[in-house]
Amino acid sequence: MYGFEIIQELASVLSGNEVIVSSNGNISRQVYHYCPQPQIYLRGSMGLPVSVGLGLALARPETQILIILGDGNLLMGLGSLSTTSYVRPSNLKILILDNGVYATTGLQNTTSGTLNYPALLDGFGLSNIVPILRNDSIEDIKDKIQIWLHSPELSVLPALVDAKAPTLSNIPLHPEEISALQRGSND
Amino acid sequence: MINPAEFLDFLGEKGFSFASGVPCSYFSRMINEFETHQESITYIPATREDEAVGIASGVAFGGSRAFVIMQNSGYATIGDALTSLAQLYKLPMLLVISWRGLEPDRDFPEHSLMGDVTEDTLRGYQVPYWELTDEGWQQTIELALTKMEESSRPVALLVKQGVL
Numbered sequence: 001m002y003g004f005e006i007i008q009e010l011a012s013v014l015s016g017n018e019v020i021v022s023s024n025g026n027i028s029r030q031v032y033h034y035c036p037q038p039q040i041y042l043r044g045s046m047g048l049p050v051s052v053g054l055g056l057a058l059a060r061p062e063t064q065i066l067i068i069l070g071d072g073n074l075l076m077g078l079g080s081l082s083t084t085s086y087v088r089p090s091n092l093k094i095l096i097l098d099n100g101v102y103a104t105t106g107l108q109n110t111t112s113g114t115l116n117y118p119a120l121l122d123g124f125g126l127s128n129i130v131p132i133l134r135n136d137s138i139e140d141i142k143d144k145i146q147i148w149l150h151s152p153e154l155s156v157l158p159a160l161v162d163a164k165a166p167t168l169s170n171i172p173l174h175p176e177e178i179s180a181l182q183r184g185s186n187d
Numbered sequence: 188m189i190n191p192a193e194f195l196d197f198l199g200e201k202g203f204s205f206a207s208g209v210p211c212s213y214f215s216r217m218i219n220e221f222e223t224h225q226e227s228i229t230y231i232p233a234t235r236e237d238e239a240v241g242i243a244s245g246v247a248f249g250g251s252r253a254f255v256i257m258q259n260s261g262y263a264t265i266g267d268a269l270t271s272l273a274q275l276y277k278l279p280m281l282l283v284i285s286w287r288g289l290e291p292d293r294d295f296p297e298h299s300l301m302g303d304v305t306e307d308t309l310r311g312y313q314v315p316y317w318e319l320t321d322e323g324w325q326q327t328i329e330l331a332l333t334k335m336e337e338s339s340r341p342v343a344l345l346v347k348q349g350v351l
């Protein structure tokens with residue numbers, strides 16, 4: 001399964017009241033094109049989606065916050081897993097789309113191939129769902145997404161995915177508009 | 188010296204309900220005071236200063252306000268968090284930065300060069316800043332916050348040894 005297909009699966013089961021924070025590059029584009037709008041599409045700040053999602057989850061405790069990030073982003077901001085585990089907001093869920101590469105910049109390898117996600121996340125004290133594997137059945141994938149999404153506590157779902165990304169047009173919103181749209185939903 | 192409890196009370200009154208950052212010894216008294224201010228200000232200890240700017244950005248996306256404490260050595264690590272996140276998305280926050288590497292730090296060469304270029308890097312990244320001093324500290328903060336709200340961007344306070 002490709003990362004964008006997981007995003008499409010997720011999009012089909014969202015209530016519409018969640019706020020998604022997506023990591024820069026392909027993943028933000030895919031979230032823009034496949035999920036309800038508006039969300040917080042990060043265009044830069046590689047390594048910071050978990051931190052942004054953590055701050056947002058604290059400021060909006062009544063809202064379910066979903067972070068979707070790539071393995072390159074995860075590794076660049078690995079320490080933020082510790083901070084998040086320490087703060088533990090129950091309205092925060094993290095989905096890692098690990099395609100093993102920096103797909104956005106031309107499919108160069110990341111170092112994520114050596115990671116053992118259950119051990120890594122257990123080590124951070126983060127409750128985690130059994131990882132989605134590349135050859136999981138669609139039913140298994142849907143189940144794991146449901147368990148993750150409806151977890152009553154902070155929860156992480158790692159997904160090992162294939163790297164191909166569809167060609168999608170650039171996000172037409174200026175970042176200032178992305179912020180303004182969030183301000184609208186804060187009121 | 189500014190009383191750190193009064194400093195936190197003042198920022199709380201100005202609407203800051205969150206703070207994050209990485210400690211500097213200059214801020215140890217203030218960080219201790221967070222314990223007595225838990226009701227009004229939630230402090231999130233970060234692992235890196237760019238992470239703290241990320242957290243403050245998330246808080247701002249959610250319509251609340253956070254300030255971020257860091258050494259100037261930490262300021263040296265937040266360039267991308269500023270330019271491609273907080274400044275780009277117009278997310279207001281107050282950076283409280285210790286100004287290491289000046290005269291009292293002559294035995295700490297690790298701070299010297301950063302001490303020399305601190306103001307240049309603030310100007311270079313277009314972050315408006317004010318030096319916080321004992322005298323008139325409330326007015327200085329008010330000036331900084333007026334700029335922060337008007338520009339909807341990060342602004343900074345530079346804090347020398349013994350001020351907080």
Ligand SMILES: Cc1ncc(C[n+]2csc(CCOP(=O)(O)OP(=O)(O)O)c2C)c(N)n1
Binds near residue numbers: 026027046074099267
């Ligand atoms: C600090 C920084 N370094 C490098 C880049 C260039 N860059 C943009 S997207 C990206 C890859 C992100 O990788 P990942 O999170 O795994 O997502 P994927 O592209 O695989 O979907 C890189 C390296 C950047 N934007 N910022």
